Amino acid sequence: MKYRPIIMAAAVASLAACNNNTTTTADTNMAADNGMAMTTGDNMAQTAPDAQQLVDEATAEVQKMKADPDLAKLIKKAKGIYIVPEFGRGAFIVGGRGGAGVVLANQTAGWTAPAFYDFGALSVGAQAGGSGGQLAFLLMTDNAVDAFMSGNKISLNAESGLSIVNYSANAQASWGKGDIIMWSDTEGAYAGATVSVTDINWDDDNNQNYYGEKVDPNQILSGKITKPAASQLQTALAG
Secondary structure, X not given: OOOOXXXXXXXXXXXXXXXXXXXXXXXXXXXXXXXXXXXXXXXXXXXXXHHHHHHHHHHHHHHHHOOOHHHHHHHHHOOEEEEXXXXXOOOOOOOEOOEEEEEEEEEOOEEOOXXXXXXXXXXXXXXXXXXXXXXXXXXXXXXXXXXXXXXXXXXXXXXXXXXXXXXXXXXXXXXXXXXXXXXXXXXXXXXXXXXXXEEEEXXXXXXXXXXXXXXXXXXXXOOOEEOHHHHXXXXXXXX
């Protein structure tokens, strides 16, 4: 993902302003050893507007999803969620490409901070619609969440040992049978289609820019790192 150029003077000013607030890798490691959650400096979000925008769009998507009472109940039961605010328009063809989103895990202490992932391919059946839209993957099992802990080249399909069922008010009986429940705001786009998501990759640039240091999936999805700027998304999921 490409970022807007940053003027050097602004970057220096930003670094100076958040010098006392930015969590170092050493601090994070120390906190991890002590079982503590670290908070990264929110001023660093100034250098990653695209990342924060993605979080804000994910918040709006969750709010839309929770307007459906049944879907709201499933979100509450989910062990994690992968939110894709916009899948590439015109790419809903077999093997279509282009999507970026955030993953959060539902831990005992609540929803974690977001981890950034993008994916390369979404394969669906021939009945799929022809336009993009919002997607969300409710991770209903520990195995589904663990898949994202690996970081790169994640696949959500039968070949990887994970089953995906489509969310539909007419198919409630299937909701408890999948590791993952997929929701789309494009009504009817996946009716009767088998879904497979492949080439999901850890977005190292977005994650590092958002948190102000190099981080890994386990740090974020285990709750060892927090981010106040993501609180609205966490509240939307928990509400």
